[in-house]
Amino acid sequence: MSDTIAIADLTGDEARDELARLAKLLLRANQLYHTEDAPELSDADYDALKRRNAGIEARFPDLKRADSPSDQVGARVSDGFAKVTHAVRMMSLGNAFDDTDVADFDRSIRKYLGLSDDAPLGYTAEPKIDGLSLSLRYEHGELVQAATRGDGESGENVTANARTVSDIPHRIEGAPDVLEVRGEVYMSHHDFDALNDRQTEIGGKTFANPRNAAAGSLRQLDSEITRSRPLRFFAYAWGELSAPLAETQMGAIERLKALGFQVNALTRLCSTTDQMLDHYRAIEIQRATLGYDIDGVVYKVDDLSLQNRLGFRSTTPRWAIAHKFPAELAWTRLEAIDIQVGRTGAISPVARLQPVTVGGVVVSNATLHNEDYIAGRDAKGGVIRDGKDIRVGDWVQVYRAGDVIPKISDVDLSKRPDDVQPYVFPTRCPECSSDAIREEGDAVRRCTGGLICPAQAVEKLKHFVSRKAFDIEGLGAKQIEMFYGDSVLPINTPANIFTLKERDAGNLARLKNRDGWGETSVSNLFAAIDDKRTIPFARLLFALGIRHVGEVGAKDLALFYRDWDVMAASIDTARSAALAQRAADEAEDAERITATAEGRRARIKEVRDAAVAILNVPSSSASAWADLIGIDGIGATLGLSLSDAFANPEEREAFDDLRKHLTIVPPDAPASDSPVAGKTVVFTGTLEKMTRAEAKARAEALGAKVSGSVSQKTDLLVAGPGAGSKAKKAADLGIETLDEDGWLQLIGDL
Ligand code: IVH
Numbered sequence: 001m002s003d004t005i006a007i008a009d010l011t012g013d014e015a016r017d018e019l020a021r022l023a024k025l026l027l028r029a030n031q032l033y034h035t036e037d038a039p040e041l042s043d044a045d046y047d048a049l050k051r052r053n054a055g056i057e058a059r060f061p062d063l064k065r066a067d068s069p070s071d072q073v074g075a076r077v078s079d080g081f082a083k084v085t086h087a088v089r090m091m092s093l094g095n096a097f098d099d100t101d102v103a104d105f106d107r108s109i110r111k112y113l114g115l116s117d118d119a120p121l122g123y124t125a126e127p128k129i130d131g132l133s134l135s136l137r138y139e140h141g142e143l144v145q146a147a148t149r150g151d152g153e154s155g156e157n158v159t160a161n162a163r164t165v166s167d168i169p170h171r172i173e174g175a176p177d178v179l180e181v182r183g184e185v186y187m188s189h190h191d192f193d194a195l196n197d198r199q200t201e202i203g204g205k206t207f208a209n210p211r212n213a214a215a216g217s218l219r220q221l222d223s224e225i226t227r228s229r230p231l232r233f234f235a236y237a238w239g240e241l242s243a244p245l246a247e248t249q250m251g252a253i254e255r256l257k258a259l260g261f262q263v264n265a266l267t268r269l270c271s272t273t274d275q276m277l278d279h280y281r282a283i284e285i286q287r288a289t290l291g292y293d294i295d296g297v298v299y300k301v302d303d304l305s306l307q308n309r310l311g312f313r314s315t316t317p318r319w320a321i322a323h324k325f326p327a328e329l330a331w332t333r334l335e336a337i338d339i340q341v342g343r344t345g346a347i348s349p350v351a352r353l354q355p356v357t358v359g360g361v362v363v364s365n366a367t368l369h370n371e372d373y374i375a376g377r378d379a380k381g382g383v384i385r386d387g388k389d390i391r392v393g394d395w396v397q398v399y400r401a402g403d404v405i406p407k408i409s410d411v412d413l414s415k416r417p418d419d420v421q422p423y424v425f426p427t428r429c430p431e432c433s434s435d436a437i438r439e440e441g442d443a444v445r446r447c448t449g450g451l452i453c454p455a456q457a458v459e460k461l462k463h464f465v466s467r468k469a470f471d472i473e474g475l476g477a478k479q480i481e482m483f484y485g486d487s488v489l490p491i492n493t494p495a496n497i498f499t500l501k502e503r504d505a506g507n508l509a510r511l512k513n514r515d516g517w518g519e520t521s522v523s524n525l526f527a528a529i530d531d532k533r534t535i536p537f538a539r540l541l542f543a544l545g546i547r548h549v550g551e552v553g554a555k556d557l558a559l560f561y562r563d564w565d566v567m568a569a570s571i572d573t574a575r576s577a578a579l580a581q582r583a584a585d586e587a588e589d590a591e592r593i594t595a596t597a598e599g600r601r602a603r604i605k606e607v608r609d610a611a612v613a614i615l616n617v618p619s620s621s622a623s624a625w626a627d628l629i630g631i632d633g634i635g636a637t638l639g640l641s642l643s644d645a646f647a648n649p650e651e652r653e654a655f656d657d658l659r660k661h662l663t664i665v666p667p668d669a670p671a672s673d674s675p676v677a678g679k680t681v682v683f684t685g686t687l688e689k690m691t692r693a694e695a696k697a698r699a700e701a702l703g704a705k706v707s708g709s710v711s712q713k714t715d716l717l718v719a720g721p722g723a724g725s726k727a728k729k730a731a732d733l734g735i736e737t738l739d740e741d742g743w744l745q746l747i748g749d750l
Helices: 012-036 043-059 099-113 189-201 210-218 223-227 249-258 273-289 304-310 371-375 454-465 477-483 494-498 500-505 519-531 537-543 551-561 564-573 575-593 597-615 619-630 636-647 649-659 692-701 725-733 740-746
Strands: 083-085 123-129 132-139 142-148 154-156 178-186 232-241 268-270 294-301 320-324 328-341 347-358 361-367 395-400 407-411 534-536 663-665 680-684 705-707 716-719 736-738
Touching: 012 043, 012 519, 099 273, 099 294, 099 304, 099 320, 099 692, 123 232, 123 249, 123 273, 123 320, 132 210, 132 232, 142 154, 178 210, 189 210, 210 223, 232 249, 249 304, 268 273, 273 294, 294 304, 328 454, 347 371, 347 395, 361 395, 361 407, 454 477, 454 494, 494 500, 494 649, 500 519, 534 537, 537 551, 537 663, 551 564, 564 575, 564 619, 564 636, 575 597, 575 619, 575 636, 619 636, 636 649, 680 692, 680 725, 692 705, 716 725, 716 740, 725 736, 736 740
Parallel strands: 534 663, 680 705, 680 716, 716 736
Antiparallel strands: 083 154, 123 268, 123 294, 132 142, 132 178, 178 232, 294 320, 328 347, 328 395, 347 361, 395 407
16 A cells, blocks of 8 residues: 555655545545544554645645645534534524613613513523534433534534533433533633643644634534543533423523533523623723633523424524623724625725734734715714824724624824825726715715626625535635636535536546546535525525525515526516516605705606606506515515516526525424414514514414515405505405404414
8 A cells, every 4th residue: 555655755646646545534534523423543543644644735735725634623624524504593693782781671671572661581691602602412311412513504523623622411310311512612722821821832723712722612623622622511402302490590500500401600690781781891900810711791681481482593593692892992904995895796995904913813904984084074074083084104903803803993183194194985886997986875985786797796606606505615715716607616606506416527638637636525515506406595595695685584575486497487577566666666766855946856757767667567567566665674675675686687597597406394393383484474464472673573473474464465464453555455355354463363373
């Protein structure tokens, strides 16, 4: 075997082959180790292979592979870990930045639950640990799986590594048969300093902050490395449970403590917002001496039955919020302003800064939002930073809040050099020279080039492959940059991704022979692409990167239409009504903004054209349009944007081409055992037993579609006291109507 050849004797060709072979062996070893608990290689053999790989790379640095096993230590590797789908989604938290936000949080909860301002309502308040979240699954008391959060729906299987963390028990007594404990893995300041010292001594990589160190340590492919890094774990939440832990949040935390988990000693029960804020300030004072990083305080509704009623928005619970500590600040020099063009054409100015450390992280870029922001105005024309504009060469104050992109909060005019000029914002796209225009009411200037603009096309592709979209392993932003416009094997459209393999096969300059690619990485890439030929409808819709169509909108559209062709046909039918709507909106705008005689004449013409357009809209189009914007959560803005995308020839061609390569999976059939599954329900009038928001969330959880307007498609109207035109329309259309009690009876809540 070639590993008998001493490294010093290898020829270049032999070294290349050998690196490919080692990459494959080590990849397989890692997979076996983590996914099957059945390693084929002993630790000593594994280490020997790794050393050999590193030795060859040291002698032939040019031959180092893009997927080199040596980069898979300490780096953010995901390839080596198997994916785990969370039984219960892992949520993140909404943020509060000041006392008012906390008061708003309390108010919105009371409103949702229909509680008065002075009704008793308890909250827990506890430190927000700055680490990474982890879900531990226990079955019959045994730790069977540990998974990172990932995108919330699925994360990485890091069980072997979690077992090395001493705060994580391998066995617990007296727990429910299924118990998923969730909490934060973190590193103490003391251990972080010691680790960095040790890394410096051995010439290894040092970490910017304890959070990165904890993340890097937990995501090691070799759990012996994780074992040598002193990680800790605080439990603060749970996922799937076969039996409830307690009736309150505080009770559940106490139960977790009794089961042997570390829980944070600064967790308090509060009965007023004032008490919550007092505890926040008490924690803030102790922050520096806690010995680990925290970045705020988390408040949670204490009563678990209320938590249950409050439920979740798309990615955050309604019953909890993170009250963040104020951001950290630093002053530095603004060296340049660069312009980036986003996937929807938005022209965003980016500040290039003299690098400066802000809260443990080196910052060299910051967002400048838009032209008004640079000029010292907000979107409504109000003054910000006392009206001080930002110029290249200025001293600027930079701040960071958590993971958020750094921003500029102030300018020091006393340090402004004499020769600096006000910044002139471009009115043409720097990438494609198309006009960059700013629409009425839009804070951003946008390139009008559409898919003709290379920057928009590339950004759309990056979005297409991103984690919440197609999430193709081995095809990220970096690879998109590489393939876009490639002379031999271009990926210029989403469909091009799915023809990559066949185009590569007919090619002399095969991908595997390129720098940074090899047999394994290419076949992995093709497999990852094949894996995504079947895609959930909502993901596909989100992936298209249509302006205003976010994750939630995509889900709503998918639930409503269920089928791509049905949706596309309906959007086409709705086109003339959509255009009429736009014309009418624009005419209305013109009315608002024109006072001159000339303006009035123009306005009269617009209003007339709009009226003609509206009158000429066929009723099928009007009703397809009404269907679209009647979907709860979808309004005219999203509807128009969707309509424009489907009517734009380049975009439509890209959609149609792509569609040919895909099997589109409709959303899960709604729970069929519910009497309202698949039905379209409209709520109107006053509800007395629950708020409108809660009623809607309940209905959706039971598989119903909730719409804002009554139409032929409505199956059921739930009318409370004071119901007006909707009730009348429903009666005219012969639609079944229930009162609130009738509804509760139907869904089994009464
Ligand atoms: S509760 C469903 N409590 O903050 C609610 N999260 O920004 C689950 N975090 O993803 C979260 N300390 O990783 C909760 N005491 C705490 C926390 C905490 C830190 C993290 C967690 C979450 C993130 C959201």
